Amino acid sequence: MRLFSRKPTDRRRTQGTTIVETAFVLPIFLLFVLSLVEFGHALMVNNVLRSATRAGARMGSTEGRSTSDVEQYVRDILDGAINAELAEVMVKNAQVYDQGSSVPANGQQIEALPDIEVADADPRQLFLVRARVAYNDVALVPMPFMSNVVLQGQAFIRHE
Numbered sequence: 434m435r436l437f438s439r440k441p442t443d444r445r446r447t448q449g450t451t452i453v454e455t456a457f458v459l460p461i462f463l464l465f466v467l468s469l470v471e472f473g474h475a476l477m478v479n480n481v482l483r484s485a486t487r488a489g490a491r492m493g494s495t496e497g498r499s500t501s502d503v504e505q506y507v508r509d510i511l512d513g514a515i516n517a518e519l520a521e522v523m524v525k526n527a528q529v530y531d532q533g534s535s536v537p538a539n540g541q542q543i544e545a546l547p548d549i550e551v552a553d554a555d556p557r558q559l560f561l562v563r564a565r566v567a568y569n570d571v572a573l574v575p576m577p578f579m580s581n582v583v584l585q586g587q588a589f590i591r592h593e
Contacts, residue, residue: 471573475584478515478571482564482586485510490562490588493524499552500524507564520566524549527559527589540565540585554592563587 485507493503503524508517526549530536537543540563549560565585569575 467574471576474571474573475568478566479584479586481511481514482520482566482584483588484586486562486564486586486588489522489564490560490590493551493560493562494590494593496593497552500548500550503551503562507562511564515566515571519570520564522562522564524551525561525563526554527561530589531559540583543587551592556592558592559589560592561587561589 488510489503489507492498492506493500504522507522508520511517511520523544525543525546527546529546543561543563546561549558551560554560563585564587565583568579568582568584571584572579
């Protein structure tokens, strides 16, 4: 005697329910997983930008280095994570902040600072190295609603 007997129609009905549930849940689950991967990638690129600018600023603070050396060094570091040609690297004279000017409120104020040739910088002169890249240029899956997001890193340092 069978305790649990199923009719063939019951089995087909549960299989159909499983397929419908999967069709509803799977796209949402995949979107969630891909969003996590993309967010992690964006954080990684942001950390690489900050690390590259710090390393470039340290290298540029020593004697015998030029602005083009600093920019190329930052690009070499960035090339390990992203296409470095997509990044905008700049070296700016930040001496104005030593004279009591207010701290910049946004990136446009920083980028408006005058360029500097690091080889001609005075001892203890403050300068900064900044790198930025548009998120959609380096995204694994570019998203139209993220087109205005810019990932950036910067480092202030004094010339030795």
